[in-house]
Amino acid sequence: MTSAIAVVGKSGSGKTTTVYHLAKVIKNMFKDKSILLVDNDLTQELSSFFGLKIDNTIYGIRSGKHEYNTGIPSKMTKQEYIEWALEDILVEVDTNIDIIVSWLVASKDCRCPITKQMNDALVKLVERYDFVIFDCEYDLSYLHQLVDYPIDTTILVTSYYEGSTEQSNRIFENSKKYAALGQFGVILNKAKEENITKAIEGINSLGLKFLGNIKDFGEEINSDEFEGALSNIYTRLNLPQG
Secondary structure, eight states: OOEEEEEEBOTTSSHHHHHHHHHHHHHHHOTTOOEEEEEOOTTOOHHHHTTOOOOOOHHHHHHTOOOOSSOOOSSOOHHHHHHHHHHHHOEEEETTEEEEEOOSOOOTTOOSHHHHHHHHHHHHHHTTSSEEEEEOSBSHHHHHHHOOOOOSEEEEEEOOOTTHHHHHHHHHHHHTTTSTTSEEEEEEOSOOGGGHHHHHHHHHHTTOEEEEEOOOTTSOOOHHHHHHHHHHHHTTSSSOOO
16 A cells, blocks of 8 residues: 655745655665655756656656657557556666656646546556655645545645745645645744744644754755654654554
């Protein structure tokens, strides 16, 4: 059974950094488990964390612009073709960790057959993995346009600034119907020490669960520190525990 995690938040909040290190934390906890990273952020930044520039995207398949790494097998149904094409654009970034990039997505209002075919193919792909982590574009609504999949835990990454509580509330309101059956919590990142209490009060005022703080703004943080903080936060998530 796949454990699905979605990471949402404003651009620059540390969302993609959190996805990257969370994958490392899960890999260290569950050495034999498989992880799929789905880059649903329009910046396509996640692959750069692994030193890659990935041009072959889910949008490329949908639009017919993808250049395949292998010849296209004959006598495929359209559904089989889409499933095969998704396999073709998967990139292994570490042992048991793969990444796939979406880029642009279509509205669920689109009645063209490929919308459902792509959704079904992506669900089938996701369910091959033990964990899937979605690096989202702001909230869950854009992810839902890509694939309709139940999210076990949604993590909102935010810092503290004037209006941060209101912004967090907008992200939550836009996301909650897609995360209705799962956990929704908030991680603080880049918050100054003197603002942490205010930030937590704002989170609590929205009825959201505060999961933990990564690091104070302005201080350098290395991978070990980031992953150490996420390891502690992971114990508070409604996910398999090591």
